[in-house]
Amino acid sequence: MDTGKYIESGVLEEYCLGLLSEEEEAHLIQMTMLYPDIKAELTAIENAMEKLANLNAIEPNPSVKQKVLLALGFDDPGMLNMDDLPVIRHACDPEPWISLFSHLIPDEPVADFVSHLIRDDEDVQQMLVISKVNVPEEEHGDMLESFFILQGRCECTIGEDFYALGPGDFVEIPLHKKHDIKLVTSHVTAVLQYRFI
Structure with missing residues (x-):
């Protein structure tokens, strides 16, 4: 094989x-495993591209970084403030939540269902829930219910839609939609959130 031609092909x-x-x-x-010169050239190209990327890398403007973090619901993605919890609007990292509320999360829950109120104001109510039982079909007309899975896995049916959910997943349930939750693991830890309309 003409390795030079192969290398020059792009x-x-x-x-x-x-x-x-x-x-x-x-x-x-x-x-690359058969021809050492191809492997060497590939390594050289990878190193050159990495060097070029580093030369042209810029630190984003702090205001842009702050806007991104705020859009994600966190001032600092590794920290949460118990006195100023964000409204959860999308899937995100469950670890800051688990860390903040670790004192409320047992390794093996004893009760079938435990709820701890963690935020309650005119806009939002949030509860840390630990459940070993399924949630039967229900429907809400005066508040948007959502939940953010911290630990465990469950399946949620909302109207005709089916969701398989695990750690980091978030789902919001539209008004007047019947929904239920079936646990897949022995228990699920989640943040249950109600937004009042």
Whole structure:
């Protein structure tokens, strides 16, 4: 094989840019194992691209970073303030919540259902819930119910829609939609949230 021609074809650069199909990537990796000069050239290209990326990297404007963090519901993604909990609006990292409320989360719950009120104001009510039981079908017309899974897995049916949920998942239930929750694991720990309308 003419390895020089293979190197000059541009396939190594395409690999580094993620432009190859799985089959083409597998072939290239096989070539690097068979031909040391191809492997050396690929390593050189990867190093050059990394150096170029580092030279052109910029630290985002602090206000942009703050806006992103606020949009995610956190001032600092690793910290939560018990006295100023964010309204949860999307899936996110459950670890800051677990860390903040670790004193309320047992390794193995004894009771079938435990609820701790963690936020209660004119806009939002949030509860840390630990459940070993399914939630039967229900419907709400005066508040938006949602929940954010911290630990465990469950299945939620909302109208005709089905959701398989695990740690970090968030689902909001529209008004006047029948819904139920079936546990898949022995228990589920979640933040149950009501937004009043």
